[in-house]
Amino acid sequence: MSKINPLELPEITLRVAEFLDEKDLVRCVSVCKSWHQTLLRSIWKKVAAIDSVLFRTPQGLSDDSLMQHRDLVQELEIHENFSRFYTITYPELHTLTIVDDNPNRETLDRKAYPEELIAFNPSLVHLKVVRLGRNLLAPFWTAVSGLLHLKTLTLQDVTMKDTYSLGEFWSACQNLERLCIRQSRISAEGLEVGDNLIFHKMQALELHLPKHVDQKKQLDMIRRCPNIQDLTWNVVGDENNVLDLFAQDAARELWPKLDSLSLSHSITDETLALVISAIPKITNLDVCNSGFGPESFQALKRHFKTLVKLNISKCPATTSAMLQEIMCSCPRLEELRGDCLNATQDVVGGLPWMCLSLRILEVCIKFDDHSEDLQPVVFDRISLLIHLRSLAIGSPGLWETMVFRQALDLRLVSGLGSLETLKNIRHFGFYNTTQRFSKVEIEWMIEKWKKLDRVDGIVSDNTNHNALRKMLKDNDIIIS
Structure with missing residues (x-):
């Protein structure tokens, strides 16, 4: 009876792979047949197509190699100068990041558009769009609406100004569990969500919006997420005392599951104390660079037994x-x-x-x-x-x-x-x-x-x- 070599067991091999970089993984693939079969998945699990080369995959791999191993790719970061990869189906793909950091977008040798990549990969669970230079129009959001398993959507430094397209965008968000909008260009009417649209599945919401986007409309968006647990909200200026309104809503238990809160620096000690007092239980609180002071501290004492994360740095009154x-x-x-x-x-x-x-x-x-x-x-x-x-x-x-x-x-x-x-x-x-x-x-x-x-x-x-x-x-x- 032949003895089993522990190093040939897939469980052991994968554990070893956690401590190897890409170059070492490639070397190990050729050690033996069992290692080749096991480590190939580790090599191709994450792929990033940036600056005319494939990163996070071994050097020297060609487009043909990507096609050959596309069924192993689970996480893909792709820049728009790689649009030739947009019409490929990656059967196991669950996380996609689309980036456009090309200053000369009109010179791109575009083979396809991002919405085609999305349509070809309906298994997506997490989608992130970064610095997409053109306005995200209705066809893009129609494709996103077709992602039945999508749970998280992150938009960073993107443009959404077309009214009809914004309607399609909010429709695409109905079944999300997490939505992040950061440093993006949205029209003043961008948060005019349909009257009957409620985001029941939304558990986490992050809003970093320009000052011209009405803060009361931002609050209205938050109100449409009754099951939210985690809120990050950058309120610029608080000109309409919107945070006082937020505190009143919290006191009415509009968000009974909310326990993680990150607020911008504009909040005062008095208002922050009202918010902290209104929330039933706080586990995570981030009020960096805010007016956190004696009143907020007294209100926070009620949550000392449940606090897991706390950021009160750059708060002069602390x-x-x-x-x-x-x-x-x-x-x-x-x-x-x-x-x-x-x-x-x-x-x-x-x-x-x-x-x-x-x-x-x-x-x-x-x-x-x-x-x-x-x-x-x-x-x-x-x-x-x-x-x-x-x-x-x-x-x-x-x-x-x-x-x-x-x-x-x-x-x-x-x-x-x-x-x-x-x-x-x-x-x-x-x-x-x-x-x-x-x-x-x-x-x-x-x-x-x-x-x-x-x-x-x-x-x-x-x-x-x-x-x-x-x-x-x-x-x-x-x-x-």
Whole structure:
């Protein structure tokens, strides 16, 4: 009885493939017949046709190769200078991104149009359209309407100005679960949705629309999504107090399932407090660069037990004491982005952190003068956050000399060694902090943080700076 080679089992081979780049995958295909059959699907799963070559597929593959393996393609990103691929059916295709970044669109040797590509691939589940130079007319949206399995649609930097075409667009959105419209040119009447059109299946909505698109019409669009769970809304100026109306609607439980909210910087502390108070349960809240302050903070306390993600960075009215209380009161928190946390005043001697499930922590940790002996205490606190994947204790937006000179000292003599527990760290950031790393600290990071692949900040202001950067680069760690 012949023994089975574990490396020839498809399950094992696919697991190995997760750690290989495209070139290595091509080399492995020729190892044996079983590897060829298994890895071919990994090679062709994602294809991107950009700038006259096929990316995310091995170099040297021809158009004929794409035709030969089209039944393996599941995700396709295609730019308009590849319109010759528009009339191909990809049987397993579920995700399609169409991009037009050609400044000379009239010179394109166009073989077909995007609506043909869509019509040829009715199995699509996710569709993204980026920078399409021409106005998206009715034929395009008629083709999208034919996608019976489509769940998500993302429009980024596109043009929709024809009234009839906009009607077709909204009809095509009826069965969507997620709709994102970002930085797109839409006529002032673009959100005049038919009176009887309700988007019952819509679970996530993202609106980043020009200022001329009436905000009350945007709110009317949101009202037509009664089952929405996740809302991202960029309200420019809030000239008509539309956010107050939104808060009133939320208080009437117009969206009983809404628990994830991202609002623009124009919202005031008072209005934001009304919104937060009106929503029954909040798990994710992003109000970066907003008026979040004392009133909003008080309203948010009711949601501390359910919060999973919170972004209150670049909010001038946010205090260190608020951040400390959040970290001591939110047991389910996985992502926290904020401004300055004063370790001397609020962390040392304060209550222990309850947010032990944190995966992302981005706050500037600072100390008062002559507080060097308190550094190990803070390192010990951070060491308990064993699930961290991203730790950033500085900020690109901090320019006050006293702030970044009094940041956490990331040297072994100050307590860095306590962070050996952070086995999952991939990103380590310390922008605008004065650090004095030596070779010893860099070697320690490389040895202890096996998954580290990105460092943000100046590792040293000494003459050994370039040598330390080279050590990181030689270990495939990106530095920015």
